[in-house]
Each structure stands twice: as structure tokens, then as C-alpha cells.
Amino acid sequence: PGVYRWVDPDNIVAAFEGYDVRILMRVHGTPPWARPEGTFLSHPPDEVADFGRFMEALATRYKGVVAAYEIWNEPNLNYEWGYLEPNPAGYATMLKAAYQAVKAVDPDAIVISGGLATTGEGSPTAMGDLDFLQGIYDAGVLGYFDALGSHPYAYGHDPDYEDPWGLSLSRAVQQREVMANNGDVETPIWITEAGWVLQTSWDLVEHESIAVDEAQQADYLTRAYQKVRAEWPWVRAMFLFNLDFGGVPWYPAAEPMRWYSILNPDRTPRPAYTDLKNHMTSNR
Numbered sequence: 001p002g003v004y005r006w007v008d009p010d011n012i013v014a015a016f017e018g019y020d021v022r023i024l025m026r027v028h029g030t031p032p033w034a035r036p037e038g039t040f041l042s043h044p045p046d047e048v049a050d051f052g053r054f055m056e057a058l059a060t061r062y063k064g065v066v067a068a069y070e071i072w073n074e075p076n077l078n079y080e081w082g083y084l085e086p087n088p089a090g091y092a093t094m095l096k097a098a099y100q101a102v103k104a105v106d107p108d109a110i111v112i113s114g115g116l117a118t119t120g121e122g123s124p125t126a127m128g129d130l131d132f133l134q135g136i137y138d139a140g141v142l143g144y145f146d147a148l149g150s151h152p153y154a155y156g157h158d159p160d161y162e163d164p165w166g167l168s169l170s171r172a173v174q175q176r177e178v179m180a181n182n183g184d185v186e187t188p189i190w191i192t193e194a195g196w197v198l199q200t201s202w203d204l205v206e207h208e209s210i211a212v213d214e215a216q217q218a219d220y221l222t223r224a225y226q227k228v229r230a231e232w233p234w235v236r237a238m239f240l241f242n243l244d245f246g247g248v249p250w251y252p253a254a255e256p257m258r259w260y261s262i263l264n265p266d267r268t269p270r271p272a273y274t275d276l277k278n279h280m281t282s283n284r
Contacts (some may be wrong), residue, residue: 001033001034001050006061009025009058009062013062014017021024021048022067022068023060023062023065023068024066024067024068024069024070024112024190024192024239025058025069025070026069026070026072026073026254027054027055027069027070027071027072028073028114029042030044030045030051030082030166030215031044031117031170034050034051036049038081039082039142040079041248042080042082042083043082043134044081044090044094044142045094047163048093048094048097049097051094051097051098052097052098052101052103054120055069055097055101056101056102056104058254059069059101059102059105059106059109060105060106063105063106063109064106064108068110068111068112068190069098069102069109069110069111069112070112070113070114070115070190070192071094071098071112071113071114071145072091072114073112073114074115074117075116076116076117076122076126076127076129076132077117077119077126077127079123079125080117081186085127086127086132088131088132088134088135088136088138088139088140088275089135089136090158091136092139092140092141092144093115093134093139094145095113095136095141095144096140096141098111098221099111099144099145100144100162104226104283107167110146110147110284111145111146111147111158112143112145112148112190112192113141113145113148114145114148114149115134115149115150115151115191115192116132116149116151116175117129117151117165117248118150118151118152118155118166118167118168120163120165120166120167121165129171130175130178132154132181133179134178134182137178137182137184146187147187147188147189147190147236147237148175148179148187148188148190149189149192150162150171150175150191150192150194151156151191151194151195152168152169152172152191153193153194154167154168154169154194154196154220155165155168156196156197156209156212158220158223159220159223159224160223160227169194171230172189172191172232176232182250188234188235188236189234189235189236190235190236190239191228191235191237191238191239193241194221194224195221195241195242195260196212196214196216196221196260197210197256197259197260198210198211198213198217198259198260199211199212199213200259202253204254204256205256208254209240211259214270214271214272215271216273217262217270217271218270218272218274219275221240221272221275221276222275224236225238225276225279226279230268240262241260241262242260242261243262244261244262244267245257245260245261246261246263246265247264247266247267250254262276
């Protein structure tokens with residue numbers, strides 16, 4: 001407690017310096033001293049006040065450098081909530097503490113709620129994203145985040161497909177409807193993860209059935225950006241998942257995160273990289 005090791009976030013910030021890029025920093029995971037013994041990294045902190053103090057220290061250090069903070073990751077999944085049943089009220093308490101701490105030292109920083117996993121009606125290991133969203137509103141979170149984080153993966157479908165179970169990019173529209181039903185029409189959505197996994201000879205386990213070929217990945221990603229820009233003015237940011245996990249040394253070859261990447265392991269571009277680059281250049 002009270003001891004900070006800043007080397008990793010300092011390196012991240014330094015790596016972006018000079019590229020005219022605004023940083024969204026995701027804050028996720030609890031150190032062992034701040035959670036019950038024998039629990040997992042994703043377990044929520046015992047004391048929300050400890051988390052608030054950390055967020056204040058973080059926002060103080062990176063004031064004017066980090067543009068936005070995303071609070072946790074997919075908190076409607078059991079394994080992202082310490083393998084506990086997801087708890088909208090508990091998460092809302094954390095989000096409120098983080099928002100107040102950040103705004104106290106850096107009012108211009110943007111606070112994003114943890115990106116919701118697209119889970120339809122839910123499962124034994126996940127809470128339905130719409131139910132979770134309603135739950136945090138019921139817990140009084142309105143006014144304590146600047147944008148709703150969302151991860152509307154399309155599960156192998158094209159960007160215009162509307163899955164009856166909500167497992168498609170269009171899930172963001174239904175999340176927007178929940179926001180409106182709670183009187184929250186001014187707050188935008190930030191899509192902080194979106195992407196398509198590539199087919200490969202490796203066994204991608206649960207990702208295997210939703211994999212696409214390189215041409216489809218390029219087409220779907222470009223069309224997704226076009227769709228969001230043209231049809232959803234309430235989405236203010238969309239983050240690709242992912243640029244270069246294909247080349248990182250810490251993942252095994254069969255790790256699905258590698259195959260969402262738009263760069264090859266040698267950092268040469270996959271078709272999606274080239275198509276997205278051309279699209280972004282023509283829409284500046």
C-alpha cells in the first residue's frame with residue numbers, strides 16, 4: 001500500500017510520445033494485498049477507497065498525458081470479476097470511486113466504463129450485457145462515467161448482421177436503447193474492442209467456429225468503421241482489436257489473441273491493415 005511501480009505505464013506513455021496519439025489507459029486487476037488471499041488478479045478490491053486512491057495517484061502522474069481511463073474489463077464475465085458472479089452494484093461502486101478520484105485531479109480526463117462483453121442473455125459464466133448495464137444504472141451510476149465502454153464482437157458475422165441473441169456488432173444499438181431508457185441520452189458509447197479472428201491451422205478452441213479468412217477480416221473491419229461513422233453518431237470512438245499481438249513474444253502460437261491481429265508476426269501488414277490504412281487516409 002502506498003508504494004507505486006510506474007515503469008510499465010511510463011514506458012507505454014513514452015512509446016506514444018511524438019506520434020500525435022491520445023492514450024486510453026485501461027485499469028484492471030487488483031494487487032494481492034488488496035484482495036482476499038488465494039484469489040485471482042481480476043478479483044475486485046476489498047476496499048473501494050484503496051482503488052480510489054490508486055486512481056487519484058495514476059491520474060495525477062499522467063495529467064495532460066493520458067486522455068482517458070477505462071475502468072476494468074468486461075466486468076459482466078465471471079473470470080473478469082475474480083471468478084465470482086458478476087455484480088453490477090459492486091462494479092458501480094468502483095466506477096463511481098474512480099470517476100470522482102480522476103476528476104478531482106484531472107477534470108479534462110475522460111472516464112470510460114469497463115467494456116461490456118457481448119453475452120446475449122448470459123450463461124453460467126457471464127451475465128447478459130443488457131442486464132448488467134441496467135444493473136449499474138439501478139445502482140445509481142448515471143453521471144459517473146463520460147462514455148459507456150462496449151465490446152460488440154460480431155462472432156464471425158459481417159457488420160450488418162443482426163444476431164437474434166445479440167451476438168453481433170449491432171448489440172451496441174441495444175445497449176444504446178438501455179441508456180436512453182434510463183434517461184442517459186447525452187453519454188456516448190466508446191467501442192473499446194472490436195475485431196475478427198483469422199482462420200489458422202492452430203486449434204483456436206471457442207474462437208474456431210467464428211474465424212474468418214484474411215479477405216473477410218479486411219472487408220468486415222473496414223465496413224465496421226464505415227458503418228459506425230455513417231449510422232451511429234452516438235459512438236465517439238472505436239478501437240481495433242488488435243494491431244500487433246501477432247508478433248508479441250509472450251503468447252503461444254495458438255493463442256487466439258494473435259489471430260485477431262492485423263499485422264503478421266514479422267510486422268508485415270495483413271490485408272486488413274492495408275485496407276484500414278487506406279480507409280482512414282481517405283476519410284481524414
